[in-house]
Amino acid sequence: MFESSRSFLTVxxxxxxxxxxxxxxxIRLEVPAGDDAAVVRPPAMRRTxxxxxxxxxxxDFLPFPATDPKAVGYKALAVNLSDLAAMGARPEVAVVAVAxxxxxxxxxxxxMLEGMLPLAKQFNIAIAGGDTNxxxxxxxxxxxxxGSVEPGKAWRRDGAVPGDVILVTGAFGxxxxxxxxxxxxxxxxxxxxxxxxxxxxxxxxxxxxxxxxFRMMSASNTGARLECDRIPIHEDARIYAQQGSGxxxxxxxxxxxxxxxxxxxLDPQVASDLINEFKHLxxxxxLSVIGTVTATxxxxxxxxxxxxxxxxxxxxxxxxxxxxxxxxxxx
Numbered sequence: 001m002f003e004s005s006r007s008f009l010t011v012x013x014x015x016x017x018x019x020x021x022x023x024x025x026x027i028r029l030e031v032p033a034g035d036d037a038a039v040v041r042p043p044a045m046r047r048t049x050x051x052x053x054x055x056x057x058x059x060d061f062l063p064f065p066a067t068d069p070k071a072v073g074y075k076a077l078a079v080n081l082s083d084l085a086a087m088g089a090r091p092e093v094a095v096v097a098v099a100x101x102x103x104x105x106x107x108x109x110x111x112m113l114e115g116m117l118p119l120a121k122q123f124n125i126a127i128a129g130g131d132t133n134x135x136x137x138x139x140x141x142x143x144x145x146x147g148s149v150e151p152g153k154a155w156r157r158d159g160a161v162p163g164d165v166i167l168v169t170g171a172f173g174x175x176x177x178x179x180x181x182x183x184x185x186x187x188x189x190x191x192x193x194x195x196x197x198x199x200x201x202x203x204x205x206x207x208x209x210x211x212x213x214f215r216m217m218s219a220s221n222t223g224a225r226l227e228c229d230r231i232p233i234h235e236d237a238r239i240y241a242q243q244g245s246g247x248x249x250x251x252x253x254x255x256x257x258x259x260x261x262x263x264x265x266l267d268p269q270v271a272s273d274l275i276n277e278f279k280h281l282x283x284x285x286x287l288s289v290i291g292t293v294t295a296t297x298x299x300x301x302x303x304x305x306x307x308x309x310x311x312x313x314x315x316x317x318x319x320x321x322x323x324x325x326x327x328x329x330x331x
Contacts, residue, residue, distance in 0.1 A: 015109055016132060022113060026126035028092060033129035040093050046148040051083035057138035059182065069108045070115030071181040077116045080145035081123055082260040086204035087156040088194035089147030090125050091187060096130035099140040108139060125189050153194060155202035160220035160265035164200055165292040167271055169285055170261040172209045173237025173252035181259035189282055190262060197274045201265040208257040208315020214299055216263060224299045226291035255314035265293050288295035
C-alpha cells in the first residue's frame with residue numbers, strides 16, 4: 001500500500017512539474033504557477049472580469065478514446081475565452097482544475113495541456129496554475145479565466161433597447177459534428193468592436209441561438225423580431241439534417257448550441273458602420289443582421305412568405321432532479 005501511494009505521488013509530482021515547466025513566464029504574474037497561489041499584477045485602470053466553465057466527459061464530449069484529449073484541453077480554455085469575448089473583455093489569466101481518471105490519467109493530462117497551451121499563446125492569456133486530482137471515474141476539467149475591461153465598458157445582456165439591430169457573427173447549427181471541439185473564440189473581434197463601437201447588449205451562443213437570444217432579451221425586458229431567411233445556417237446543420245436527425249437545418253441553427261458566436265444588439269446606424277468596417281478588419285468572420293429588438297417580450301420569427309410564428313427558445317440546459325431525502329437532511 002505504501003509503495004503504491006508513493007508511486008502515485010511520484011506520478012502526480014512529475015505531472016505537475018512538467019506542467020509548470022511548460023508554462024512560459026508572463027509579466028502579469030508577480031508569483032507564477034508553482035506556489036500555493038499565484039499573484040497577478042492587475043492592469044492599471046481596468047476592471048476585472050471573471051468566468052468559469054466546467055467540462056465533463058460523457059456530457060460535454062464523447063468518452064475517450066472517441067475524443068482526442070488535445071481537443072478537450074483546447075475546448076476547456078476556448079469556452080472561457082468565448083465568455084470573455086461576450087463581455088468585451090481582454091483575456092489576462094486562467095487557472096485550471098482537473099480530476100483525471102486513474103486509468104491513463106497521466107497521458108490524458110499531458111495531451112490536454114498540449115491542446116490548451118497553443119490557444120493560450122494565441123490569445124495571450126497566462127496560465128497561472130490550478131489543481132490536479134484523480135479518481136476512478138471520467139474526466140472533469142474546470143477552467144477559471146480572468147479578463148479585463150475599461151471601467152464602464154463591459155458588455156452586458158441587459159442593455160438592448162427597442163429598435164436595436166440584432167447582429168451575429170459566424171453561422172449556426174450542427175456543431176455536434178465536431179465544430180464544438182475546435183471553434184475559434186471571437187475575442188479579437190470583440191476587442192475590435194468594443195474599441196470602436198457602442199454595443200448595447202451581448203451574449204455568446206453557447207447553449208443555442210434561440211435560447212441565448214431569449215436570455216438576452218429577457219435580461220433587457222425586450223423581445224425580438226427575427227427574419228428566418230437571414231439566419232446564417234452552418235453547412236454542418238445541413239449535413240446533420242441530411243443524416244436523418246429529424247430536424248430541419250433552421251431548427252438545428254436555432255437550437256443545437258455550442259456555436260460560440262457573438263449575439264449583439266446595437267443602434268442601426270452603428271451596426272451599418274460596424275459592418276462596413278468590420279469586413280476589412282476580419283474578412284474571414286461573417287456578420288449577419290438577423291432581426292430587430294422589440295418592446296414586446298418573446299421572439300417572433302418572420303417566415304419567407306411573410307407569416308409570423310412565435311419562436312420557443314430551445315437549446316441545451318443541464319437537468320437536475322429534486323430529492324426529498326436530500327431536502328430532509330438539509331431541513
